[in-house]
Amino acid sequence: MKYSKNRKLGxxxxxxxxxxxxxxxxxxxxxxxxxxxPKAKExxxxxxxxxxxxxxxxxxxxxxxxxxxxxxxxxxxxxGPLSDRFKDRPGGYTRIYKLGRRISDGSEMAIVxxxx
Numbered sequence: 001m002k003y004s005k006n007r008k009l010g011x012x013x014x015x016x017x018x019x020x021x022x023x024x025x026x027x028x029x030x031x032x033x034x035x036x037x038p039k040a041k042e043x044x045x046x047x048x049x050x051x052x053x054x055x056x057x058x059x060x061x062x063x064x065x066x067x068x069x070x071x072x073x074x075x076x077x078x079x080g081p082l083s084d085r086f087k088d089r090p091g092g093y094t095r096i097y098k099l100g101r102r103i104s105d106g107s108e109m110a111i112v113x114x115x116x
Contacts, residue, residue: 037108
């Protein structure tokens with residue numbers, strides 16, 4: 001049995017990365033988003049790597065983050081207040097709150113928020 005490191009989310013590779021980029025941009029800008037549980041679990045892994053790079057704050061890390069996050073508002077917030085908030089925190093920047101099942105198709109929903 002092969003073990004897959006990431007969830008495929010029913011998408012091809014480029015579409016999956018595009019989905020994670022847009023979800024992470026929305027999370028950084030709004031600090032809370034509502035999505036399905038599998039997307040939320042993948043998003044937490046994706047965003048934690050971005051925040052860890054942003055905490056370094058040098059030019060190299062800024063360029064690496066710019067590959068994933070295209071919004072200038074999200075970049076300024078990520079390298080400003082968010083990196084200051086998580087400066088002393090070694091990890092676990094987000095939290096997932098389960099909401100139950102969606103009425104239309106029964107998929108599990110969750111809210112992803114940054115830890116205070």
